[in-house]
Amino acid sequence: MTxxxxxxxxxxxxxxxxxxxxxxxxRVGDLKAxxxxxFSVPRGKTLGLVGESxxxxxxxxxxxxxxxxxxxxxxxxxxxxxMTLSDREMRRRRLDMQMIYQSPAASLNxxxxxGQIIAEPLWIHERLRGRQAKERVMELLHVVGxxxxxxxxxxxxxSGGQQQRVGIARALAVNPRLLVLDEPTSALDVSVQxxxxxxxxxxxxxxxxxxxxxxxxxxxxxxxxxxxxxxYMGVIVEVADFExxxxxxxxxxxQALISAIPEIDPAASREEIVLQGELSARQPVQGCPFAPxxxxxxxxxxxxxxxxxxxxxxxxxxxxxxxxxx
Amino acid sequence: MVEQSESPVQSQYTLASAxxxxxxxxxxxxxxxxxxxxxxxxxxxxxxxxxxxxxxxPYPGDATGDVHPLDRLQAPSSEHYFGTxxxxxxxFSRVLMGTGLALQVGTVIILxxxxxxxxxxxxxxxxxxxxDDILMRFxxxxxxxxxxxxxxxITAALGRGxxxxxxxxxxxxxxxxxxxxxxLVLSLREEPFVxxxxxxxxNHARILFRHILPNAVSPIIVKMSTDFGFAVLTAAAxxxxxxxxxxxxxxxxxxxxxxxxYFPDEWWVATFPGMAIxxxxxxxxxxxxxxxxxxxxxxxx
Amino acid sequence: xxxxxxxxxxxxxxxxxxxxxxxxxxxxxNLSMRRGDVLGLVGETxxxxxMTxxxxxRLIPMPPGEITRGRVLFNGEDVLLKSDDEMQQFxxxxxxxxxxxxxxxxxxxxxxxxxxxxxxxxxxxxxxRAAARWRGFxxxxxxxxxxxxxxxxxxxxxxxxxxxxxxIHEYPHQFSGGMRQRVLIAMALAGDPDLxxxxxxxxxxxxxxxAQILRLIRQLVDQLHLTVLLITHNLGVVARTCERVAVMYxxxxxxxxxxxxxxxxxxxxYTQGLIKALPxxxxxxxxxxxxxxxxPNLNDPPPGCRFHPRCAQVMDVCRREVPGMVTxxxxxxxxxxxxxxxx
Ligand SMILES: Nc1ncnc2c1ncn2[C@@H]1O[C@H](COP(=O)(O)OP(=O)(O)OP(=O)(O)O)[C@@H](O)[C@H]1O
Ligand SMILES: Nc1ncnc2c1ncn2[C@@H]1O[C@H](COP(=O)(O)OP(=O)(O)OP(=O)(O)O)[C@@H](O)[C@H]1O
Ligand SMILES: [Mg+2]
Ligand SMILES: [Mg+2]
Numbered sequence: 027m028t029x030x031x032x033x034x035x036x037x038x039x040x041x042x043x044x045x046x047x048x049x050x051x052x053r054v055g056d057l058k059a060x061x062x063x064x065f066s067v068p069r070g071k072t073l074g075l076v077g078e079s080x081x082x083x084x085x086x087x088x089x090x091x092x093x094x095x096x097x098x099x100x101x102x103x104x105x106x107x108x109m110t111l112s113d114r115e116m117r118r119r120r121l122d123m124q125m126i127y128q129s130p131a132a133s134l135n136x137x138x139x140x141g142q143i144i145a146e147p148l149w150i151h152e153r154l155r156g157r158q159a160k161e162r163v164m165e166l167l168h169v170v171g172x173x174x175x176x177x178x179x180x181x182x183x184x185s186g187g188q189q190q191r192v193g194i195a196r197a198l199a200v201n202p203r204l205l206v207l208d209e210p211t212s213a214l215d216v217s218v219q220x221x222x223x224x225x226x227x228x229x230x231x232x233x234x235x236x237x238x239x240x241x242x243x244x245x246x247x248x249x250x251x252x253x254x255x256x257x258y259m260g261v262i263v264e265v266a267d268f269e270x271x272x273x274x275x276x277x278x279x280x281q282a283l284i285s286a287i288p289e290i291d292p293a294a295s296r297e298e299i300v301l302q303g304e305l306s307a308r309q310p311v312q313g314c315p316f317a318p319x320x321x322x323x324x325x326x327x328x329x330x331x332x333x334x335x336x337x338x339x340x341x342x343x344x345x346x347x348x349x350x351x352x
Numbered sequence: 353m354v355e356q357s358e359s360p361v362q363s364q365y366t367l368a369s370a371x372x373x374x375x376x377x378x379x380x381x382x383x384x385x386x387x388x389x390x391x392x393x394x395x396x397x398x399x400x401x402x403x404x405x406x407x408x409x410p411y412p413g414d415a416t417g418d419v420h421p422l423d424r425l426q427a428p429s430s431e432h433y434f435g436t437x438x439x440x441x442x443x444f445s446r447v448l449m450g451t452g453l454a455l456q457v458g459t460v461i462i463l464x465x466x467x468x469x470x471x472x473x474x475x476x477x478x479x480x481x482x483x484d485d486i487l488m489r490f491x492x493x494x495x496x497x498x499x500x501x502x503x504x505x506i507t508a509a510l511g512r513g514x515x516x517x518x519x520x521x522x523x524x525x526x527x528x529x530x531x532x533x534x535x536l537v538l539s540l541r542e543e544p545f546v547x548x549x550x551x552x553x554x555n556h557a558r559i560l561f562r563h564i565l566p567n568a569v570s571p572i573i574v575k576m577s578t579d580f581g582f583a584v585l586t587a588a589a590x591x592x593x594x595x596x597x598x599x600x601x602x603x604x605x606x607x608x609x610x611x612x613x614y615f616p617d618e619w620w621v622a623t624f625p626g627m628a629i630x631x632x633x634x635x636x637x638x639x640x641x642x643x644x645x646x647x648x649x650x651x652x653x
Numbered sequence: 654x655x656x657x658x659x660x661x662x663x664x665x666x667x668x669x670x671x672x673x674x675x676x677x678x679x680x681x682x683n684l685s686m687r688r689g690d691v692l693g694l695v696g697e698t699x700x701x702x703x704m705t706x707x708x709x710x711r712l713i714p715m716p717p718g719e720i721t722r723g724r725v726l727f728n729g730e731d732v733l734l735k736s737d738d739e740m741q742q743f744x745x746x747x748x749x750x751x752x753x754x755x756x757x758x759x760x761x762x763x764x765x766x767x768x769x770x771x772x773x774x775x776x777x778x779x780x781x782r783a784a785a786r787w788r789g790f791x792x793x794x795x796x797x798x799x800x801x802x803x804x805x806x807x808x809x810x811x812x813x814x815x816x817x818x819x820x821i822h823e824y825p826h827q828f829s830g831g832m833r834q835r836v837l838i839a840m841a842l843a844g845d846p847d848l849x850x851x852x853x854x855x856x857x858x859x860x861x862x863x864a865q866i867l868r869l870i871r872q873l874v875d876q877l878h879l880t881v882l883l884i885t886h887n888l889g890v891v892a893r894t895c896e897r898v899a900v901m902y903x904x905x906x907x908x909x910x911x912x913x914x915x916x917x918x919x920x921x922x923y924t925q926g927l928i929k930a931l932p933x934x935x936x937x938x939x940x941x942x943x944x945x946x947x948x949p950n951l952n953d954p955p956p957g958c959r960f961h962p963r964c965a966q967v968m969d970v971c972r973r974e975v976p977g978m979v980t981x982x983x984x985x986x987x988x989x990x991x992x993x994x995x996x
Contacts, residue, residue, distance in 0.1 A: 135562075244860075
């Protein structure tokens with residue numbers, strides 16, 4: 027538990043969803059939403075988890091805090107493997123790790139007032155209620171830039187950006203150390219997005235928070251993250267610090283994705299690589315999951331052997347046969 | 353650096369005024385729906401009638417056992433607005449005096465049925481798995497037997513009388529609520545705000561009672577209001593075959609049953625209680641539609 | 654008005670009556686498009702982009718909606734004056750529309766073929782009515798269906814759906830999001846429209862799929878000489894796809910310019926704010942620029958320029974008067990008092 031060790035370390039995380047069908051709705055196969063993923067997040071840093079829809083980002087994020095049960099893997103939080111905890115121990119542990127959700131409106135109970143929503147974790151973990159709870163809630167409202175009078179309002183009376191602030195206040199109520207942010211701004215307009223991103227960075231500095239930042243928006247990720255991990259169909263295909271990812275992407279998928287960022291600065295946009303085909307629901311049984319869409323000159327083994335994530339430079343890992351281990 | 357944020361509408365709210373505001377919005381939405389206003393109007397009249405019936409009806413005694421054999425089967429007139437029945441009782445008085453009973457019967461049946469149904473459906477839907485399987489098979493057994501026949505059987509087993517009728521009907525009525533609640537809970541269970549509650553560390557009881565059920569309340573109340581009329585109708589049907597209220601109780605179903613023998617020549621004996629049932633069922637159904645709009649604070653218009 | 658103007662929206666006002674009062678959703682929208690234009694309409698949620706597009710097609714629910722002022726000239730004819738019958742013909746002949754959500758706009762119960770056939774047959778019906786009367790005979794139903802089917806397959810090829818003959822028999826759920834969006838584009842093209850209105854066609858899609866669809870739209874523009882109104886809130890999408898862009902704020906167009914010009918040289922404070930709010934390559938930590946405040950309540954909009962409560966360079970006149978159009982450069986117009994000669 028030295029300070030040098032990462033706050034969160036995930037090893038060989040897997041989550042398979044059963045695919046049901048046929049007679050009596052039997053399990054006919056597995057949807058490998060997350061298939062052997064490993065990463066770690068140092069204290070106070072932000073790891074970006076990037077990928078297209080269905081690549082397993084949300085599933086990975088929820089598995090990390092055991093909101094859904096992983097199929098396999100080890101999750102070390104501050105040195106303790108969360109997978110070994112009982113349900114009840116896990117519930118108590120939740121005050122260390124909180125999540126911000128993609129859709130701010132849907133993640134707030136429409137029948138509760140803002141005050142009740144933010145006070146809920148205080149009651150669950152500290153049995154605070156009444157005056158004391160109200161004071162803490164007011165404090166939290168101010169921290170996220172909301173006002174006293176918002177205490178008695180209902181979520182639907184707020185704009186998206188304000189709803190997201192309520193979600194953030196609720197998550198901060200128990201002084202967590204890790205925040206899993208699942209596309210916290212994808213439902214928001216750009217000018218509101220800017221407010222929420224600024225708020226998150228301020229809170230990170232103030233409370234020494236560690237972020238797992240899930241997003242498909244590379245522009246936002248570039249702004250927010252220290253390290254970036256790219257997911258494609260349940261596997262991580264490339265990990266590096268953000269500068270390396272944006273300046274020297276190695277994996278053909280990373281390259282295509284970065285070229286597809288719609289930049290408004292003509293100087294910044296590069297030769298667009300338009301990928302053929304789409305993410306299909308299921309991985310090919312063998313070979314590289316990206317092979318069917320890969321624009322690079324494919325090698326024979328791409329179709330047959332799944333590439334491992336290998337370190338090609340200090341802190342830069344790629345899973346692609348074009349970059350064999352040195 | 354504290355960033356500013358502006359509220360969409362600047363105002364000083366208190367909890368009470370926020371509630372009041374939502375209530376007013378609900379009333380507004382409700383009023384936009386003409387038919388539900390009509391339903392509400394009829395229902396209010398019916399309730400008032402139920403309360404003041406003993407004072408306004410011309411022959412209150414006719415509801416409690418008086419008979420006037422000499423006046424039997426008289427056609428509607430200014431003396432007997434709805435005519436008289438086979439023992440000379442004033443049908444107008446009996447119909448009005450029966451209103452309160454009909455309302456009581458509906459209320460008791462619906463509350464009992466909803467209580468059982470919401471509990472079974474809620475628990476089954478929330479926990480899923482074998483608990484759900486067992487509860488739902490149990491519910492299905494009730495659903496496979498035709499409701500009316502089952503109600504007749506249960507009531508007959510318990511013995512005649514209005515109380516037993518209500519118990520009997522409630523016991524066949526709850527599966528509808530169980531099914532409805534279960535399906536609501538099944539979909540609400542997957543809502544992000546429920547997952548968020550789990551993420552906060554909330555336990556099962558808290559999630560089910562604080563988060564899921566409050567959000568399932570509107571459709572359940574709507575079903576209660578529409579079912580109310582049908583429950584009264586079913587009670588009337590049991591009264592009609594002689595299982596429900598015993599004479600001389602002015603129960604509408606029993607009154608129709610009495611009039612059956614005289615139809616169509618002395619049509620009034622059965623027609624007026626029938627119209628009373630129709631009015632009650634009709635108003636509650638219209639009302640139920642309007643409630644759907646009122647009860648959802650998010651349905652802004 | 655130049656010869657080749659296809660669409661000219663002038664001073665369009667639209668309001669909705671609600672419980673909270675009357676929402677003045679559009680308050681003087683001015684927008685014109687030449688034939689062959691690819692115009693991006695951008696702005697934040699609720700600023701009236703969709704409502705502007707729906708006004709052109711006269712698809713606003715009325716009531717509660719009401720167009721209180723303005724003209725929508727299409728080929729010089731005012732769309733707002735047409736009868737409902739004429740409007741139906743007009744939509745079938747001249748307009749193609751694509752909406753944001755490809756899932757809800759395809760009926761899950763019918764195969765792609767049936768839905769595309771319907772679209773094509775409907776167009777033929779409307780276009781054919783006049784022609785058939787003229788020729789004095791109606792083509793047989795079988796022949797019509799055969800022609801329609803051929804057209805459907807052509808359309809599917811046109812929008813780049815591989816193996817069109819086979820996939821045409823599948824159902825919407827068997828198509829991925831990007832493929833569904835292609836089907837919707839095919840449907841919109843069924844009647845050979847003059848104007849294609851695409852309302853956030855890529856918002857629900859992934860970046861790489863978005864790139865495919867935008868490229869397809871560009872291709873169709875070149876191939877079919879379409880005029881496209883592309884509604885989006887993503888400035889990057891506009892930069893990639895459009896030639897001109899109009900920025901909307903709270904029910905009015907505030908700036909209109911060629912794409913490169915707008916990004917290089919934005920003139921309206923709101924446009925400037927929007928561009929700065931995007932996380933760029935070199936934005937420092939915690940220092941994204943944001944536009945303070947929130948969008949106004951449309952029931953009680955600020956008088957004068959609707960942006961003035963959030964504007965750093967607000968002047969007295971901004972609070973009183975609605976700014977008129979000021980021409981900054983070739984094809985670059987801005988509605989802002991900062992640029993009026995006589996403030
Ligand atoms: N509860 C579930 N049951 C079955 N399949 C699921 C479930 N949750 C997710 N999946 C599947 O797992 C895969 C990964 O989903 P996930 O939500 O993690 O993707 P994502 O990367 O977060 O995508 P998005 O950007 O759309 O949010 C998808 O194919 C999805 O359909
Ligand atoms: N039926 C209606 N009743 C009242 N107000 C309405 C109605 N329909 C739309 N509005 C209002 O009209 C305004 C403009 O809506 P519109 O759909 O055009 O926005 P938009 O710019 O397309 O936004 P988005 O990016 O979210 O699609 C919004 O503020 C909305 O609240
Ligand atoms: Mg997700
Ligand atoms: Mg829109």
